Amino acid sequence: MPALAAMSTEAHTLVIVLAAGVIGFIVHLVRSRQLRAKYSVLWFSIGFALAVLAVFPGLLERVSDLLGIGYPPATFMLLAMSFLLILVLHFSWELSRLEDRTRALAEEHALLRQQLEERLGGDL
Amino acid sequence: MTGPPATGRTLVIIPAYNEEESLPAVLKELAEQTPEHDVLVVSDGSTDCTTDVAREAGVFVAVLPFNLGIGGALRTGFAFAQRHGYERAVQFDADGQHDPLAVGLLLDRLDAGADMVIGSRFAEGGAVTYGVSRMRRRAMQFLQWLVYVLVRQRFTDTSSGFRAFSRPALDYFAATYPVEYMDSVEALVLACNTGFRVEEVAVNMRGRSGGAPSTRWIKLVYYYVRLIVVLVASATSRGQRARRTVDRGGAG
Numbered sequence: 509m510p511a512l513a514a515m516s517t518e519a520h521t522l523v524i525v526l527a528a529g530v531i532g533f534i535v536h537l538v539r540s541r542q543l544r545a546k547y548s549v550l551w552f553s554i555g556f557a558l559a560v561l562a563v564f565p566g567l568l569e570r571v572s573d574l575l576g577i578g579y580p581p582a583t584f585m586l587l588a589m590s591f592l593l594i595l596v597l598h599f600s601w602e603l604s605r606l607e608d609r610t611r612a613l614a615e616e617h618a619l620l621r622q623q624l625e626e627r628l629g630g631d632l
Numbered sequence: 633m634t635g636p637p638a639t640g641r642t643l644v645i646i647p648a649y650n651e652e653e654s655l656p657a658v659l660k661e662l663a664e665q666t667p668e669h670d671v672l673v674v675s676d677g678s679t680d681c682t683t684d685v686a687r688e689a690g691v692f693v694a695v696l697p698f699n700l701g702i703g704g705a706l707r708t709g710f711a712f713a714q715r716h717g718y719e720r721a722v723q724f725d726a727d728g729q730h731d732p733l734a735v736g737l738l739l740d741r742l743d744a745g746a747d748m749v750i751g752s753r754f755a756e757g758g759a760v761t762y763g764v765s766r767m768r769r770r771a772m773q774f775l776q777w778l779v780y781v782l783v784r785q786r787f788t789d790t791s792s793g794f795r796a797f798s799r800p801a802l803d804y805f806a807a808t809y810p811v812e813y814m815d816s817v818e819a820l821v822l823a824c825n826t827g828f829r830v831e832e833v834a835v836n837m838r839g840r841s842g843g844a845p846s847t848r849w850i851k852l853v854y855y856y857v858r859l860i861v862v863l864v865a866s867a868t869s870r871g872q873r874a875r876r877t878v879d880r881g882g883a884g
Contacts, residue, residue, distance in 0.1 A: 611700055611811065615708040618674070618694040619715070625693075 523562040531555040554591070642669045642739060643718040645709030647702045648726035649676040652685050658728050659689040665732040669722070672712055674705040682726075702793070703811035710797070710806035721802050723795045730794045734835040738796035747801040747828035750787065750820070751794030751835035767849065771856065775817055778860070782867040783824035787832055790817045794835060801828050810866070814859045821867050 534551045537543040543551070561568055561584075572583040644662060648655055655673070662671055673686035677699030686693045694708055706723060713721045720742055724730050734751055741749040775790045793816055797805065801823060810818035823830050 611704055611707075614697050614700055615704060615711060618696045618708050619712055622692065622694045622712070 520562075520565070523565075524559075527555065527559040527562040530558060641718055642720045642722060642735075643709070643713045643716075644669050644671045644722045644724050644735065645706060645713070646671065646673045646724050646726050647676055647705035647709070648673050648678060648682050648686070649699060649705075650678045650680045650682060651726035652678075652681040654728045655682060655685050655726050656689065658724075658726055659686065659691060662724070662732045663689070666735050669735065670718070672709055673726070674708050676700055676702070676705040701811060701813065701815070703809055703815035706815070707806060707809045707811070710802050710809060713802055714806050718802075719799050721797045723793060723797070725793050729837045731836055731838070734794070735796075737833050737835060738794070741831050741833055742796050742798050745829060746831040747798040748820075748823045748830045749796040750789060750792050750830070750832045751796075751837075752787070752789035752792055752832045753835070753837045754788040755832050755834040771852070774856075775859075778863060779817065779821060782821050782863060785824055785830070787820065787830075789832065790820055792816065794837070798828075804828070810862070812858070812862055813855050814862075817859060818862055818866055821863055825867055 531552075534543070534548065534555050538545075538548040568580045568583060572578070572580040575583060577583045577586075644666070646655075646658070659671065659673075662669070671689075671691040673682070673691055673693050675683040675686065675693060675695045677696050683693060683695050692712070694712060696705065696708060700708075709723075710721060720739060722735055722738060724732075724735070730751070738749045738751055772789075772791065776787060779790045780786055791814065795816070804823075804826065805819065808822065809815065810822065812818065820830065
């Protein structure tokens with residue numbers, strides 16, 4: 509077996525350690541409540557996928573064979589890029605929505621403040 | 633009583649972002665020439681004394697906690713008008729380029745059944761008393777053409793910020809007024825596609841009495857590209873959806 513399966517023990521260990529580190533960091537973020545649940549599920553799945561690939565590098569080759577891609581790392585890049593593209597698009601969408609909400613809050617804030625000042629008879 | 637007693641009256645909305653220099657004169661002129669209308673200054677995250685200046689003039693003042701742009705300031709004004717039962721609203725510039733006496737011209741057209749009236753510098757009878765650069769003129773011609781293509785109605789001053797809104801238009805825009813740059817052009821397209829009756833009336837405009845035009849030309853090019861995207865999007869989808877849902881009851 510060529511390519512990744514021929515990975516040296518050292519490289520193999522390094523990849524596994526990296527994957528474990530990523531998972532550990534995600535766990536930390538979730539436990540300290542710095543990551544919303546909806547994202548934690550997403551990142552756990554990614555961390556899990558990374559771990560599986562790290563432990564069984566041969567898997568990537570089999571998937572590449574299935575997809576008809578001759579160079580396994582290209583499969584990895586393709587999947588990673590697709591995932592990141594979708595993620596960034598999702599963030600743009602969410603950012604737009606957040607901006608809308610912030611805007612609505614600011615407007616409401618201005619109106620309430622005006623009403624309050626009117627009632628108290630002076631500026632705040 | 634927390635708001636004005638305002639049934640059947642008109643609210644003049646003035647979005648103001650750092651306009652302490654020009655605002656006092658504008659408010660004074662409005663008070664002298666159109667005392668029958670209430671005035672709301674929406675201080676759009678101003679960092680100068682705009683808010684104080686407006687308060688001293690004794691008009692209503694809404695203070696936005698940070699800058700939202702003209703679109704956001706107008707929405708705030710529309711919501712204010714809605715909550716306090718105003719029948720009509722007029723959008724008026726803080727920089728002194730609009731003539732208070734022309735407010736009546738716009739309102740007359742509302743009375744005649746229009747939902748949105750645009751004060752145009754270029755319609756017949758209107759006079760520009762300040763120079764418009766060739767580049768700006770080109771850009772305006774392009775906008776005119778684009779709007780015509782999208783809504784099949786000719787407007788001579790698509791980006792004019794001097795406008796009057798009927799109650800139905802006001803209700804509609806309180807929640808949907810565009811918030812991107814060039815909001816006025818997009819609002820025009822939206823209003824037409826929603827089925828509102830939009831008209832133009834000739835008015836005189838003066839040079840700005842304070843502040844400076846806020847955009848460099850490189851930025852302007854970028855904004856035009858963005859505007860095309862926004863306009864086409866709103867003409868094709870948002871407008872269509874709105875047309876089906878908007879309630880035009882009582883609109884002339």
